[in-house]
Amino acid sequence: MTDNTTHLTEDERHTAADGSLPAERRAHVEAHLAACDTCAADVARIVAFMKRTQESTAPGAAASLDELWSPIRARIEATKVVALDAPTPSTSTRSPVRLVVAGIAAALLITTIVLRIRPHEQQTSVVAEAAPDSSLLRAVADSTKAYEAEAQILLDRLEIQRATMRPEARAAIDRNLHVVDVAIAELKDAIARDPNNPALRQLLATSYRQKVELLKRANAS
Amino acid sequence: MNARAPESSRLVQAESESARIDDAVRRARQGDVGAFEIVYRAHAARIYALCRRMVGDDAQARDLVQDVFVRAWERLTTFREQSAFGTWLHRLAVNVVLEQLRSRKRDDARHTDADEWLAGPGSLAERLDTRMDLDKALARLPAGARTVFLLHDIEGYSHDEIAQMTGIAPGTARAQLWRARRALMGMLDV
Numbered sequence: 001m002t003d004n005t006t007h008l009t010e011d012e013r014h015t016a017a018d019g020s021l022p023a024e025r026r027a028h029v030e031a032h033l034a035a036c037d038t039c040a041a042d043v044a045r046i047v048a049f050m051k052r053t054q055e056s057t058a059p060g061a062a063a064s065l066d067e068l069w070s071p072i073r074a075r076i077e078a079t080k081v082v083a084l085d086a087p088t089p090s091t092s093t094r095s096p097v098r099l100v101v102a103g104i105a106a107a108l109l110i111t112t113i114v115l116r117i118r119p120h121e122q123q124t125s126v127v128a129e130a131a132p133d134s135s136l137l138r139a140v141a142d143s144t145k146a147y148e149a150e151a152q153i154l155l156d157r158l159e160i161q162r163a164t165m166r167p168e169a170r171a172a173i174d175r176n177l178h179v180v181d182v183a184i185a186e187l188k189d190a191i192a193r194d195p196n197n198p199a200l201r202q203l204l205a206t207s208y209r210q211k212v213e214l215l216k217r218a219n220a221s
Numbered sequence: 222m223n224a225r226a227p228e229s230s231r232l233v234q235a236e237s238e239s240a241r242i243d244d245a246v247r248r249a250r251q252g253d254v255g256a257f258e259i260v261y262r263a264h265a266a267r268i269y270a271l272c273r274r275m276v277g278d279d280a281q282a283r284d285l286v287q288d289v290f291v292r293a294w295e296r297l298t299t300f301r302e303q304s305a306f307g308t309w310l311h312r313l314a315v316n317v318v319l320e321q322l323r324s325r326k327r328d329d330a331r332h333t334d335a336d337e338w339l340a341g342p343g344s345l346a347e348r349l350d351t352r353m354d355l356d357k358a359l360a361r362l363p364a365g366a367r368t369v370f371l372l373h374d375i376e377g378y379s380h381d382e383i384a385q386m387t388g389i390a391p392g393t394a395r396a397q398l399w400r401a402r403r404a405l406m407g408m409l410d411v
Contacts, residue, residue, distance in 0.1 A: 014399045018374075049402060049411040053374055056355040058270035062279050065265040068286055069258055075291045076254055 008032055008039045017046035078202065141201065147208030154215035161219065173218045180211045238263075246306045250297045257297075261290055264307065268314050274371050275318045277360030285321060289314040315372065319386060322364050358408040362401055369394050370401035 008016070008029060015021040016029050033040045162170060187204040194200060242263045248256035268289050273282035293310055300309050359367055368387060372378040373394075380398075384391040405411075 010399050011395065014395075014402065045406065045411055046402060049406045049409070050374060052409070052411065053355055053405075058267070059273045059356045061266070061269050061273075061283070063283075065269055065283075065286065066262070068265070068283060068290075069261055072261065072287050072290045073254060073258070075287070076257070076294050 006032075007036065008043075013039065013043050014046060017043050018050060077198075078205070144201065144205040144208055147205060147212050151208060151211050151215060154212060154219060157219055158215060173214075176214050176218075177211070180207060180214060183207050184211070243306070246297075246300070247302075249294070250300065254294075257290075257294060260293075260306075264310055265290075267307070268310065271311065271314055271371075271376070272318055274356060274359055274375065275315075275322070275368060277356070277367065281321075285314075285318055288321070289317045292317055311376070315376070315378075315386060319368065322368065355405070355409065358405050361408065362404060365389075366397045366401040366404070369397040370405070373398050374402070 012021070012025065012029050015025075016033065021029055033043060158173070165173075184204065184207050187200060187207055191197065191200045191204060242260060245256040245259035245263075249260055265286060269282055269286050272285040272289070273279060276282055276285065289310075293313055296313065300306060359371070362370065365387075369383055369389075372383045372386070373380065378386070380391045380394045383389075383394045387394070389397075
């Protein structure tokens with residue numbers, strides 16, 4: 001069996017080598033391999049190569065991976081504080097009642113945390129344990145600025161939509177925004193008294209994120 | 222009997238370590254960053270190896286390891302304990318790396334031109350160190366072929382799973398795999 005026209009296809013050789021040959025082709029391929037030295041040698045090469053790759057050791061890192069934990073933790077701390085729930089399906093996001101509940105819950109949570117981490121009190125939250133390192137403060141400040149800008153864009157867009165909104169939906173959105181804005185104002189006030197408190201800055205970023213989320217839901221409703 | 226004692230001791234240690242990590246995963250899901258550090262230390266090496274092989278570069282792999290664990294933290298609540306955490310994390314890591322690869326407009330200049338490596342491995346082999354190991358050879362494959370090869374031959378994903386993850390047709394994934402194997406065989410002089 002040395003005629004090129006009858007050799008196994010590339011697909012057959014590889015699937016014969018890695019064991020993924022379809023059952024209906026197996027008898028034909030095995031019969032061919034038993035008779036064709038060229039194909040048998042090639043399949044054996046592929047098998048040898050696969051064995052070699054499976055035996056190869058995974059690459060190790062040039063430097064310790066332990067040092068990556070610190071930046072990972074900083075990124076986690078910058079975003080976690082008050083975890084936002086994943087956006088709910090569109091049907092539920094359109095309900096003004098849910099908007100009110102979500103907004104008030106978010107703002108109450110923020111306000112509660114603000115009250116707990118007043119600078120003169122013992123800091124007990126996980127976030128408050130974070131050391132006030134300058135890169136974290138900078139990252140949080142950048143994040144706050146970005147959310148602030150995004151919130152303004154969404155507010156502008158909402159203004160355009162207002163005219164077409166139902167009065168009750170408009171009122172619900174206004175109530176929500178007011179509650180979150182009060183929380184933001186409290187946080188800004190707290191930061192003015194304790195500017196190097198990373199937990200307060202993270203909370204401010206989070207409250208802006210809450211505001212952006214509310215505005216996005218409002219714009220989608 | 223003497224030989225069995227250390228073996229059973231190792232098994233007990235492994236089970237205890239596994240239980241410790243499972244517990245850390247549970248606590249991390251509840252927001253405990255300290256517990257997540259235990260999870261990180263248990264899985265970082267494997268995730269690094271995956272990233273390193275997929276992108277072929279230490280610095281990029283280290284960046285990706287960070288991205289993977291930050292993403293894992295964000296998605297921890299979606300992890301269902303019915304499946305193994307390691308499997309869940311591995312799949313998430315593959316997705317993070319694939320997203321990064323997709324975001325690249327072109328292959329890195331380090332990679333050989335697709336036509337060149339498809340033309341046959343002989344000319345490449347001449348320019349490569351004969352003692353080249355698999356990872357160096359892998360780094361010279363185009364990203365798409367490298368990805369398919371790694372996911373199938375190293376990580377054990379099926380063609381259908383690879384097609385789903387990468388967005389290419391299963392038939393294309395198979396063809397990429399055959400070509401990648403041939404190119405690597407040439408480079409490694411198998």
